[in-house]
Amino acid sequence: MTEELSKQYNPKETEDKWYKVWEQNNLFCAKASASKTPYCIVIPPPNVTGILHMGHALNNTIQDILIRYKKMQGFSALWMPGTDHAGIATQNVVEKALAKEGLKRQDLGREKFVSRVWEWKQLYGTTIINQLKKLGCACDWERLRFTMDQDYSTAVTEVFVRLYEKKLIYQGHYIINWCPRCQTALSDEEASHVELEGNLYYLKYPLKDSPQEFITVATTRPETMLGDSAVAVNPKDKRYKKYVGKYLVLPITNRIIKIIADNVIDMEFGTGAVKVTPAHDPNDYVLGKKHNLQFINVMAPDGRMNEEAGKFAGQDRFKARETIIEDLKSLDLVEKITPHTLSAGHCYRCNTIVEPYLSKQWFVKMKPLAKPAIAAVKTGKIKFHPARWTKVYLNWMDNIQEWCISRQIWWGHRIPVYYCKDWQEKNTKTGIIVSGTKPLKCPKCGLENIIQDEDVLDTWFSSWLWPFATFYWPKENADLKYFYPTSTLVTGPDIIFFWVARMIMAGLEFKKNIPFKDVYIHGTIRDSQGKKMSKSLGNAIDPLEIIAEYGTDALRYSLISITTQGQDIYLSKEKFEQGRNFANKIWNASRFILMNLKPEETQVDLCVYFKQEQLDIVNRWILSRFYTLLEKVDNELASFKFNEAANSLYTFFWHEFCDWYLELIKPQINQKQTQVVMYKVLEKYLRLLHPFMPFISEEIWQRLPGAKDSIMQQSWPHLQNKLINRKDEQQMELAFELINTIRNMRAELEVNPVSRIDIQLAVTNKLIQKSIEMFAVYIKNLAKVNNLAFTDQYIAQNNQYAVALKDLHVIMPLAGVVDVAEQLKKTNLKIDKLKAEIKNKETMLTNKNFTVRAPKEIVETEKVKLVDMNEQLKKLEAIKHGLH
């Protein structure tokens, strides 16, 4: 040992150091290689505005485990990194920064504003990337992509043009979700519905021909009444039958509106009469189209009432709601107001209540795209893990709606649609040219007055191309060919619709192949109250703080160990102590081994050595346990049970390797075979640990004698089935039981409990026999030392224990008999139990007190059960017989 290891593991000294080494030696690179099998994960690109939170930490740790594991297994394992331009989110951030300077984006103009966003991106866009590095992520950073990169944008416009030409993209006036704060359209998925306590307002509309009569309508948004163009009732509704076809006077505006009949009206709800506002409600929109009603938009894009609202123009929509009700009240046209819970869409970026709003937008026709994407999952080409998400996916896909893709913001991919101004002026219709590049002149009239559509595309319209656009699609190239389809996608359930489903559709449409084979959906991280962890709620545990306090490996281990497949994770800070303690344990055990290691003894091939030398049971046992662990970890990783893999690693190291093995070998630590085995097990264990805890495993690896390369370059250990020996394992388990029995007895005898070191000789040599002998000697001495009365009592117990121990001793070495004997023991136990139970029931039944108290039915059922139990007893007896 040239350098003394400190008593505690200090993550700060190692983490940044090793990350740099890995990066400098290009260990994250993955290349297309004919001799290797590809394995590829594309990162769910974090927003450029992103700051590492626990969700990222979990998501990326899982991906990192898979990548490092596959790399060690010999795959060409590529983790494709990148960031998302996050249209609305990023624009909001930059607008906020501008607001501090007292500016609005309009003050700068489009071009200057966009370049401001680029500047911002250059400055802060790498924050999240650096934080991912802090987390240890083995991404191939050379390939870092951004959804607004030149090449990536080419892919986005290409896709738009192709879909347009296929008539899967169209423009039209429809009711969409409008965020008055962001002043843009949103897709259905971007408007998250939240239950709100509101009111149901019952408004009286007078009949035109008899102003004393009213029809009362119920509404939750009275401000939209200014845009009403009809009142609808169910044709079967007897209450209103006579009014159908007649006219009402819409209060305040005094507009004349018709009473129409339609089957969709629910007679039970409210008054059974519905105000129809085709420009402000999706259902009313349908009614409006069907009945050829007027579409009156009463609201401006910023959520204030517009000139159509007459005197309410300029009022905010919620203010207008109040003032309109005031006015109607003064006209005595409010019948009543009742409390009502309703669910309203909220902008997923700024949480403003969205307004159903009639406007001209671009849409993607989804049904034809969904069809093959449904099939890919139904046929099992793409598998969700856990499988239950399949249903969620299919359910959404089966009911898929049109996708509104245009956004009225400036930051994003501008829609590749151009209009010829001159043509537009000469003709009544707008001339549309859809093209990947801006046309120099109008193909119809040859003039050069061309303008581009003002809108940009939904951010998800670029991220749905992520698995292939990151490989420079539509250019065909070797990497794309090699790595596509990618292997595993790791993500949270919240973006199955936004991203996962759409990637599947895009992959099948543009690459004619699935984008990935497995989708692993991990849980959502919540705080201990069950709330989703988020910065705005102030309940977030900052992963960077945990890293600073406990180290990255501790953070990673703890996160993974509590991540039950697909369950949400309730997190509190204490969880990370376990990870820290584990790192420390690994550190100290390694320190112990390194302090006692004679490097020259260890340079042997384990399998060869194992064949040549007769290893003692302790060394055989730990090897057997190690390879059992390896087999387990392989299986658990293959089935995405990361927590179980982490826990297997923990239990083996702590409770088998440290608690038992290292204690048992202490007296024989200089022995050649022990040197070999303890070194080999540690060395191999570090390799298993590396994907989970990359830094500490590297740090210790580098201190092993003769370590040259990084642990990242080592291969994953091969399973050695012949070193797994269940009989050795069983024998050792019995020995442990025995040792614990002795130890507990000593505690009972109120002398110092035996330490492992005291008894290890007994175990390492002739396992059970020695232990019993030692036990006998111990009792004998005890008798001498203590007074007789005290000892007699325990000698009686001693006999019992000795008999029990001898039984074990007799059963155990009889190879092949162990199983039968064990089972026989079990069967006997069961028979005894059952006999006792039957006897008990019989006494109960014959007991007078019982029969008197118990109702007849109970006694009857007890009898039936008695018969059952007797049958069971017969079966057990038969089994017992068979065992002999």
Place this chain on the structure above:
RNA sequence: GGGCUCAUAGCUCAGUUGGUUAGAGCGUUGCGUUGACAUCGCAAAGGUCAGUGGUUCAAGUCCACUUGGGCCCACCA
């Protein structure tokens, strides 16, 4: 309205295709500063597996219902 999910030790949670004595971490209690580890070790105590019924030789595990949480989706004005 539809779907998913959970209920196991004082707390937070594991528990594979049903199969020995239902596990871990924290907390509690006891012992220990020993030749790796006080950011600790070793051990102990602590369970009617939400309830009821069913299937089975065998149920925490499978089925049905009940109770009580959480989440997602859906155009009830």
